[in-house]
Amino acid sequence: MKFVPKKLPLVFFQRETIQVARDLIGLQLCVRSNDGSVRQGRIVEVEAYIGVEDPACHTYLHRRTSRTEAMYLSGGHSYVYLIYGMHNCFNVVTAGEGEPEAVLIRALELEDPHDRAAAGPGKLCRHLGLTREDSGLLLEGPRIWICESDHRPLVIASAERVGVDYAGDAAFWPLRFFDEGSAAVSRR
């Protein structure tokens, strides 16, 4: 019987952030371009950013600016920001409205599992064509959505988050999750 991918409902994202992060591993992130073509990849690496008490999170201590406004939306919206003046990072907003938490999508496995064109948060945005224009969108299409996959990860590993040395103890929190069996993970 053929596997028919099913689009995830918004309630999937409106749960506890760490649980959503783990559950996202193995699912398909899909983006439709203006010309109608769809680019997609299997999520193999994510990081949880758990809100106002997380010193690594953009909304630490309720920081709220035009950039982070999308994080205050209800779970199931996108949050895309520019980093180092040249790379975009795509996040899935989690939990409820006014609970500014999110999951950073760090790597996708493409059709060729050894293709590393989407192995990193900046690289996957470039590959999918995602920019800050795509921040604050609902993840129920037509532009961006996430659907089920018939390829579930065998082992989900956890580790420290990348690039958050400024965050004190929080730099050591094991909030990065990845598919141990994928060659498309950004770092081991």
Added chain:
DNA sequence: GGCCCGATCGTCT
């Protein structure tokens, strides 16, 4: 207005 620095990546040694 000014200053510092970043949830990265590619290149070079």
Added chain:
DNA sequence: GACGATCGGGCCA
């Protein structure tokens, strides 16, 4: 392992 690119965000004045 080190470093530069490149520019907006965040914070202070």
